[in-house]
Amino acid sequence: MACFLSPLLYLYGYNTEKRLICPVRFSQVLEFEILRKSEKQTTGGVFVQLLKYILIAGFLVGLFIGIQFLMVVWNQEDQLFFETTISEQHQDEAAENAAIEEIRLTTADQEELHGWLRHPVDAADEPMPLLLYFGGNAEEKTQAALSHDWIEGYRIAFINYRGYGLSSGSPGENELFADSELIFDRLVERDDVSEDQVVSFGRSMGSAPATHLATARDLAGTILAAPYDSRVRVQEHRHPWLPIGPFIRHPFEVSTMAEEIGSPLLILTGTDDQVIPPEHSAVTADSWQGEVTANQYEGFGHNDMQMHPDYQGDIQAFLDELQ
Incomplete structure (x- = not known):
């Protein structure tokens, strides 16, 4: 027991x-x-605690990515188009300048485009080459009309995008492209413009309408400063963790359009450009089917490229060769 x-x-x-x-x-x-x-x-x-922390971290990361996605995709127009107003001082200076003519054009959908046509000093009324300037996304073109007095031998058109300066309407890719054709068509009707000597000049966002115009009209040449290859690829470069490509509403496929163009190109880039990195611009240069002159400015970025000592001379030399 x-x-x-x-x-x-x-x-x-x-x-x-x-x-x-x-x-x-x-x-x-x-x-x-x-x-x-x-x-x-x-x-x-x-x-259990570890699993809880992992779930909380995953939620916060997902929330951050979701907010970033909405900020990039939902507010595209606000981030792309800075519809700057015209300065009264610049407007008065342009109106009083004997070399600058005020231009107003009416679009097919009854919007009004406003801008300026700058003539060479002491230019006669005979036909001359025409340079069409398409600026960046925050650029009201009156100041450009005042400052581009260094270009010789060309009349230069500075027409504001829709919503910029005194132009009415709202900007968009389709509108920019259609308006570039309108500007060309109306200005080559003038007696003081040579229809076969028109050059487009696009800076930054303006590289898209300037390149589009080269596909839609017979241009003598094109100048691109800090151009896109594609706004889609630039945005993907800036936000590599976001699947935003299919949602970009204004893709500006410049390098794709370049494959159709056989006229000469001058392309200007800065090694320190953080807005449109030069490797993106290089894709457009490689895709261009015409003769390409590519100049890169060491140590200069997106917004100070025009300060490089060779900038004006490179542009003038290219324009002289086209005449």
């Missing part, structure tokens, strides 16, 4: 050989059981 009960008696501290109660042995067994259960609970608790 003692043998049969000995395991149970041992558990409860009864020594079957000495017939003595052993409370120390019982307390050790009980402590072991409690510790073993506590370890299981602790291990499970750590796993």
